[in-house]
Amino acid sequence: MRKIYLVLPEKCTGCRTCELSCAYSHQIDQQPGTPRIRAYNTKPPLEKGIPVVCFQCDRPACQEVCPTKALQRNLDTGAISIDYDRCINCHACYAACPFGNIHIDPINTRVAKCDLCGGSPKCALFCPTGALSYK
Amino acid sequence: MDILINGKKVKTRKGEHVLEVARREGFEIPSLCHHAALPPDGACRLCLVEVEGPEGKNKVTTACTLEVAQGLSVRLDTPEVAANRKVVLEMLLARVSDSPTLLKLADKYGLLEMRLVPQGEKCVLCGLCARVCTELVGAKALTMEGRGTETYFQPPFGEPAKDCVGCGSCAFVCPVTCIEYKKTDRTIEIWGRTFERLACTECGEPLDLTPEHRDLIRRRTDLLTPAEMQLCGGCERRTTMKTMQRVVEGQQTLETARR
C-alpha cells in the first residue's frame, strides 16, 4: 500500500520549519536549495498558516508540457519527479504549473519541485504540528 | 541481459546503450554530444570503448551507439582507447582551444602536448543545440549547415533565428557554453533575436517566458486555458494559498476548488 502525503492546513502555524528542512535536504554544492514547499502565515505572527506544496496532480500540466519526458511519476512514491539528466532547463514546467509549485533554484537556475524526498519527505518529518505527514 | 564492463557484471535492459548503462553503474566515460533525452548520435566520438571480440579481435567503438547484447564485454581504459581518445580530444582542442570543459578533459585523459594548429572556433559541433531545438523543443530554429570543415550549427543561413522561441535550452545544453544567451529585465537575447519577456499580470515581475515560447508550450497540452501562464510563481502560489484558505475556512468546497 502506497503511503499518502497528507496536508492538514488547519494544523499549520506558519512556522516554516518545512521550508528549512526542504532547503537543507535539497542541497546544491553544499548550499541549501530553494525550498519546494512554502508555508504562508495567514495570521501573523505564527498562529495560522497554509503550506503550499505540489499536489502531484493526477494529470500534471508540468509533465504534459515537458518536451523531454524529464518529469515522470515515481511509481513507488507517487511523486512527479524531475530527471535532471533529461531536463534541458526550458522552464516549460515552471510556466505551466498553475499552482506555482515548480520553483527555480537561484543557485543554478534549474527548475525544482517536490519529489517527496524519494519516499521520506523531510518536511513531514520535521513538521512540529502534524500539519504535514506521510503515512 | 548482463554485460561485462571492465570485467564487472552489469544488468541491462534490451535496447539500452553501453554509455547510459556504464554511467548508471558509476563508470566514467567522457562525451560531448550525448544527452539522455535524445537518441544517440555518435558525433563527438569521445566515448570510445573497446569491445572484446573473438580470438582477440577487439574493436574500438563509441559507447553511446553500442547497443547491449548477450555476451557483450567492453573495456573502458585500454591503451587503444586511451590513445585514440587522446587524439580525438586533441582535434577538439585544436578547434576550440579555450573551453574549460575541454581543458578539464585534456587534463584528466593525459593530453599533455598540442601538435595541431588552433582554429580559434567556439563551437565543437556536437549538434546538441539543433537536436534539442528540433527534436525536443520543437521550435526547429537551428540546423546543421554546410559540410566538411565548413559546418555550422546556426539558424537558417546564419540569419536571426526566425523560428526561435527564446527558451534558452540550446544554450543550456551546450557543453562548451558558446551560445550567447542574454537575459535583461525586459528581454531575452539569443541567436540575433530580442524577445520580450512576459511580465506577471499581478505583480509585474518579468517571467522566464516569451510570448513565442508560451504559445509553443500551449500546443503541447489542452490543460492550459488562456488565463494561465500569466502569473509569476509567487503570485500563483499566493492564489493557491488563498484558495486553500477558503477551503479551510469552509467558504469553498474542495470540489469547486479543483479545476
Place this chain on the structure above:
Amino acid sequence: MVELGKVDQIIEKYAGDKTSVLAILQDVQAAFNYLPREAMNRIGEKLEIPMTQVASLATFFHAFSLTPRGKNIVTVCMGTACHVRGAPRVLAEIERELAVKGGETTSDGEFTVETVNCVGACALGPLVIVNGNYHGNINTADVVEMLHEYKPATGEGAK
C-alpha cells in the same frame, strides 16, 4: 524580382510532396540559375517543412548556389584523372584570364567559375564544361580561345 509563380509551378509538378524537396530545389536552381531566398521560403511554406531543413539541404549539396551566377557557367572538373593531368593549372589559367577565383562571378556578370569533383568523363581530362558543353583535353594554352567563344560579341568581354 523572383517570379514565385515559376516556383509554384515546380512545386505543383511534384504535387507538393515533402520528400521531393531535393528535386524541387534542383529544378528551382535550374530555372533561376541559383536558389533565391524568396524561392526557398516559398518551398518551405508550400511543402510545410521547416526552413531549417531547406537551409540544411541547400548548403549541404555543392550543386546549389545561394547567390546569382553569371550568364556563362565555367565548370572545371577537379576529379582525380583531371587533377593528375593538370586541372589545377587549367583552373589557375581560367582564374587569371577572368580575374576571379573559383566560386566567383565576374563583375560584369558574364562568367561564373566553379569547380566540380568529377563529372565522370575522366578519359577526356583535363575537362572544362562551359554551359553544359564539354571541352576535353584542355591545356593552359587553350583556355583563352575556349573562353573567347562565350564572350559577348561586342565590347571587351569579361576581363
Place this chain on the structure above:
Amino acid sequence: MTKFTTPAQLTDHVAKAKAARDPNKVRVSVCAGTGCKASGADALIAAFQAEIEARGLDVEVLSTGCHGFCERGPLVVLHPSGVLYQKVKPRDVADILEKTVQKGELLPRLQYRDESRQIFEKEHDVPFYKHQERIVFAMNGHIDPRSIDDYFSMGGYEALGKVVGQMKPDQVVEEVIASGLRGRGGAGFPAGWKWRFTRQAEGDRKYLICNADEGDPGAFMDRSVLEGNPHLVLEGMIIGAYACGASEGFIYVRNEYPMAVRHIELAIAKATELGLLGQHILGTDFSFNVHVNRGGGAFVCGEETALIASIEGRRGSPRVRPPFPAQKGLWGKPTNINNVETWANVPTIINRGSAWFAGTGTGDVSKSPLGGSKGTKIFSLVGKVNNTGLVEVPMGITLRKIVFDIGGGIKDSKKGRTFKAVQTGGPSGGCIPDAYLDNPVDFDELAKLGSMMGSGGMIVMDDRTCMVEVARYFVDFLKEESCGKCTPCREGLRAMSGILNRMVRGQGRHEDLDLLEDLGRTMKTASLCQLGQTAANPVLSTLRYFRHEYVEHVDHARCPAGQCIDLIEYRINEQCTGCTICAKKCPTGAITGQNKERHVLDQGKCVRCGVCFDVCNFNGVSILSGPEIAGKAKE
C-alpha cells in the same frame, strides 16, 4: 507492342527478337557515350544518317552507349566485320561508307595504332579490348540504349521471364548467393546475403535502391552502364525486387549525369508500358515501381545511410549502423541497396547460372561468402596511361596486365616517363607501388595492400606525380566532402590538410610524419562512417610506400617528382634548339629567345604551369627542385 500478361509471352517474345537479329546486317555502331559526345559523336551520327540516305544504303546507324575507349573517341565500329575506327570526324563519313562499307577497303588514317605504330584492324584485336572480359558491358556498343527492342534482341528480359515464370524468390536469392557476387560499390559485401537479410526482415513494405551516385572522382563505369544499357540495370532491380519482396525502387543518380537520367527514365517508361514494371508484373501478383532521384553532388551520399537520408529529403549525413538498411532503411522499412554495376550483373547470373558466374574470379565462396571475388569488375583506367577508358576484367587479373597490356603502358614513356603507382578505390583508396604490380586484383588483395576496390577507379601515376601532392589532393577533396558530423573525420582531415599543404610548400616538419600517422590511425578507428574510416588511406598508403618522398619534402624542401610548384623551377637547358614552341605556348610570356637560339626563362614571370616542359620535344626544359633553389622555397 502490347503489355505482356504472362511470363511465357515475354520469354517467347525475347526468343523471337533474338532470332530476328540478323548477325550479317551491316551496322555502323557509333559510340554516343558522354566521352564520345564531348568529342563530337552527335554530329558524326547525323553525318552518317545523312550520307547513308543520300547513298541509299541498307545500313543501320546505331547510336550506342559507351564503348569504353573514350580516349580515342568518337569511336566507330563496323558490324559485322568488327572494324574499329577511332577519332572519327564527320568529314570521314563519306570515305568510310564508300571505301570500307561498300568496297571493303580499310582507312589506315582512322585505325588504331599502339605506341609502336602497329595497326589493329578489329575492335576485339585491339589490346585495350583483347584482354577484357565483358559481362556487364557485353551489350554496350551493340544496342541503342533508348531502344527496348534492341535490348530484347540481345536476350534482354529473358532472365526476368525465367525468374517470374519459374523461380521462387528464395531460389533467386540462393542463386545470387551461390554466384558469389559481391557489391561493386565499395565495401564488397556479398549481394545475395544482403538480399536474404532484406527478404527475411519484417516489414509491410520493402524498398530497393540502386546507388548511382557515383561520387568517386576518376570513376565513371556506373554512368556508362546506366547511359549505355539502362534496361540491364532495371532488369536486375526487378529481379532483386522479386527476390527481396520489395514493392518500390529508387534509382539515386547524380544530377551531373543528365544523359543517364534521361535514359533510365525512358527505360522505366517503356518497361512500365510493357508490363515489366508496375502493378501485376507479367500478369502475376508481383508489383514493383521504380522512381528516379537526382543527387545533389555529395560524395558522402554514396554511403548507404546518407543516401537514404537524401532520398527522404534530408541532408546526407550518415547515421550509425546497426540497424542496417536491410532492417531499417528508407522511411524505417527494410531496404536493399546495391550499386549500378551490381544490379547489372544480376540478369547474366540468372541467365547463365551461378556456377558459370563463379567460374570467373578468385577464391571459393561456397564455404564463406567473403572467401573470394567472383565475376568481373569494371575499372576506369585513367591518368598517365596510354589507353584510358573503361575496362571490364575478370577478378584476379594482375595490375600489370591492366596497366601495361590493356592500358598500353605509361604515357610519354618515350620521353622517359615511368610507372610509379596506381591509385585504386577512389579518394579513400590507396596508392600501390610497382612492387605489387603482379598481385592479383580482387576485394581482399587490394585491402591487404592498404587500398581497396572502391567503385573501381584506377588512376595511373608516373614518376612526375608527386605522392605528397596526391595525398594532399585527396585529403582536400575529402575535407570538402566529409559531411562534417563526426570529429575524427572532420577535424582529422582539416589537420591533415593543413599539414600537407604546408609540406607541398616546403614548410613541413619531420615530426609531421608521425603526426599524420597518429591522426590517420584515429580517423580509421574512431570515425562514424566508412568515409571517415577510410579517409586517411591516401595518406597512410603513400606514407607506407613513398615515405622517402615525404622525407625529401620536409627535410630538404625538395619535390622529387618536380611537381610541387613552390618547390621547383623550370630552366631552359643547353639542349634547347630554339624551336620557339615553348615561347609561343607560355601563357605569361616568360620565355623569350630568337629562332634557333637557346631561349631564356624569366623566373619572375614564370607561374610554373609546366607548358614549356610538356611541349618541348628536345628535353630542353629541366625541372629543378631542392638545394639548387632552396631559400626560395622555404619562405
